Amino acid sequence: MGLPSPLLAQTGADVSTGASGPAHVGQDGAGAQDPAAQEPIISDEEFDSSIPPIDADPDAPMGSVADWEAQARAAEPLGEPPAIDPEIDRPLTPLQAFDVEAFDESRYTEADDGGSAEVRYGYRLEGLDNLSGEDEVAPVGASDVKALFRSLSALEEGKGKAANGAMINARLQSDQTLLADILSGQGFFDATVQGSLELPEQAADGAQQGEIAVLLQATPGPRYRLGAIRFDAPPVTPPDLIEKAFAPKSGEPIVADRILGAEANIAVKLPENGYPFVEVGERDILLDAATRTGDYTLPVTPGPRSRFGDIVISGDKAVFEPDHIATIARFEKGEPYDSRKVDDLRRALVATGLFSTVAIAPQQTGIASGDDTQYANLVVNQEAGPPRTLAGQAGYATGQGIKLEGSWTHRNLFPPEGALIGSATLGTQEQGLGGTFRRSNAGRRDRTVELSLSANHSDFDAYEAYTGRLAGRISYDSTPIWQKRFTYSYGFELIGTNEQDYDFASGERRRRTFSLIALPGQVTFDTSNSLLDPTKGFRLTAKLSPEASLGSGAQAYARTLLEGTGYYSVSDGIVLAGRARVGMIGGADRAQIAPSRRFYAGGGGSVRGFGFQELGPKDPDNNPIGGRSLVEAAAEVRYRFGNYGVVGFVDGGQVYTESLPRFTDWRFGVGIGGRFYTNFGPMRLDVATPIDRRPGESRISVYISIGQAF
Incomplete structure (x- = not known):
């Protein structure tokens, strides 16, 4: 209420x-009696006869006070003025003569420390x-x-x-x-x-x-109820469109909030159903005191029933031409007008980050579009915003060290939406530079085409690598504006990498150079309610990457990774979350696969409680060597209060040298985490410890990053 x-x-x-x-x-909310129910007190003729005649000469002098007094005496029947009450000429009594007690507020006041x-x-x-x-x-x-x-x-x-x-x-x-x-x-x-x-x-x-x-x-008196409900409007399609949009019914109490909400709903529902130019007039409620009811009348002017017409741009600094805006829109010319699709288009344009302001308004054309409808053009008023951005993030994880990442982006260097991105990574164990060309909404809404080139150096316990990579990818992605059930990506990778790892044949670490071709692909089915912080639903993801290692001893193999996550909301503040992951590499022995392309487990995005890539088979120096299969699982209890949260979790997993996981020898870690929720996602701090800790493993592992663990 x-x-x-x-x-x-x-x-x-x-x-x-x-x-x-x-x-x-x-x-105006004021009530007034029905004029027809009131009779005049005197007739018009009687009223007119009582008015004295007007002097024939309106410019004649008005006369003095003495003249007026003489006229008044002459008008008296006895020729004498009436007696004047002597009290009128008596002077007023001074205020000081009245015996009145002054109002004393101090009797019921209190003073604060300042004395007031x-x-x-x-x-x-x-x-x-x-x-x-x-x-x-x-x-x-x-x-x-x-x-x-x-x-x-x-x-x-x-x-x-x-x-x-x-x-x-x-x-x-x-x-x-x-x-x-x-x-x-x-x-x-x-x-x-x-x-x-x-x-x-x-x-x-x-x-x-x-x-x-x-x-x-x-x-309070009695409560009035709605009597007859009438809409003063021409016919619309469907015929009951206005009535269905108006929720209150005859016999209900006349409640201001419900009436106003219903009228606002008419102004919303009609544009959603082909009437973008609707006007809702001023209501009238006729109250009847005898029946305690009010008959309600609302004038509605729906305007012409319309279909989507052309897109027209306006503004001094236009960013997109009409054809690209039409690519982003989820409707075609000639479809019935629906304001929800217009709102969706406006949000999608805002999401590009290229506008300082953008507004969309329908425009009548008067051009018939068939079936008793007219075309309604959309006028897109756009003003360009800054196209360049700088971004950065930082993180820390046991075994991975500190990592700083930064990027510079020009989002519209190659219009429309052709972005150039420069990125850099600086960390205790990772360094790299990269450049990416990315075209968003490429021929279709939310389809992205990318081409990237990068050079990186990694120095982990498992391996050290100098890697150059040329990659291309086409993806159809979810966005915060519209989270999709089904998404996909596919592309290619050309990789040249020089890597050092332990050679069991020679008993020492050695360097090898690999030339790789990969064709990675991914599909995801997502029913969760949020990309960044889901509280219900699930996600299923499958990744497949056929790869070939060229040069001497050429090998062909396939990397497969299956992952599922689920979320269940116990109450407003408590969410149960779970994750399971299975990976397999088939077609080549472990030693013939570049160390950076093997499977590893352990770390903030894997099994917490262990260092980065720490789980699985080890070399004689107790360093991980990676494997051809892995299994991982995790369970979390997330409790949120306001902008803060606490998470308790258990993670488990293992890496195997065989191509099929054995689901044995699992290692587990337990921990607790804190969350600080922002408008772009939660900040995460997790602290974990391994169960049944072994020599060389840390007692405590710490992970700091942005976003939930899964």
Whole structure:
């Protein structure tokens, strides 16, 4: 129940509903008696005869006061002026002569530490306990009215203190009107509210005790209900479109919030169903005091039924031409107009990050489009924003060290939406430079084409690698604007890498150079309710990358990774989350696969409690060597309170040298994490420890990054 709107009959004391006839409640909320029900007191002829004639010469002199007095004496029947009351000429009594006791506020005031006095008061509401507002559709009780009153009351806001009595009286007058408005907004149009002040009792020594009592006595009266409901509108398609959009029904209480909400819904539903130029007029409610009902009439001008026409651009700094905007839109010319699709287009344009302002408005054309409809053009007013951005992020993980990543992006260097991205990585164990060309919305909404070139150096316990990579990818992605059930990507990778790892044949670490060709692909089915912080639903992802290692001892193999995550909301603040992952490499021995292309487990995005890539088979120096299969699982309990959260988790997994996982020898880690939720996703700090810790493994592992673990 919200604040009653002045658009309905708000002032219950001002709405006239007498037995002699009905009252109208219109846009101003005032009631008025039906003029036809009132008879004139005197006739027009009698009124005209009582008016003295006007002097024939309007320019004649007005005369003096003496002339007027002479005329008055001549008009007297006896020729003498009437006697004048002698009290009129008697001088006024001086104020000092009155014996009146001065108003003494100090009797019921208290001084604060600064010595200034404040008047103390308390207030109470009476007459609401028997409020006859029980109703299945719009019930209202004394507690509802009092709660709303307290949230808006001037007396309540004053917290029982005022500078003087006049201020208390002003608050009383304001709250008297407020309470009447609240009651009339709930259909109690005959409600009256009387306000009074009660001074505290005076003690024997003349001192005042207690505080001023402010009383608001309400008399709600009967509750009015909707009678006939009528819409003054031409026929629309479908015929009941307006009626269905208006939720209140005959017999329901006349509640301001429901009436206003229903009228707003008409202004929303008609543009969603082909009427972008609808206009909702001023309502009229005819109240009948005898039946306690109000007949409701609303004028609606739907405008022409329309279909999508052309896209027209405006603005001094246009970013996109109409054809690219049409590519982003989820509708075609000639489709029935739907304002939801227009809103979707505006959000998609905003999501490109290329606009400082963008607005879309329909425009009538008067051009027929068949089936008794007209084309409605869309005028896209766009102003370009800064096209370049700098971004950065930092993270830390045990075994991976500190890593800083930064990027520079020019999002529209090659219009439309052809971006050039430069990136750099600086960390204790990773360094790299890269450049990427990316075209967003490439021939289709949310389809992305990328081409990237990068050079990186990695120095981990498992291997050290100097890698150059040329890659291309086409993807159809989810976005925060529209999260899709089904997404995919496919592309290619050309990799040249020089890597050092342990050679069991020679018993020492060795360097080898690999030339690789890969064709990675991925499909995802997603029913979760959020990309960044899901609380319900699940995701299934499958990755397949056929690869070939060229040069001496050429090998062909395939990397496969299957992953599923699920989320279940126990309550508003508690979410259960789980993850399972299985990976396999078939077609080549482990030693013939470049170390950087093998499977590893351990770390913040894998099995927490262990260092990066720490799980799995080891060399004689106790360094990981990677494997051809892995299994991982994780379970979390996430508790959020406000912008903060706590997470308890258990992770488990293992890496195997065989191409098929054995699901044995699992290692587990447990831990707790903290979350700080921002508008771009949660900041994550996790602390974990391994169960049954072995020599060389850390007691505590720490992970800091952006986003949930999964």
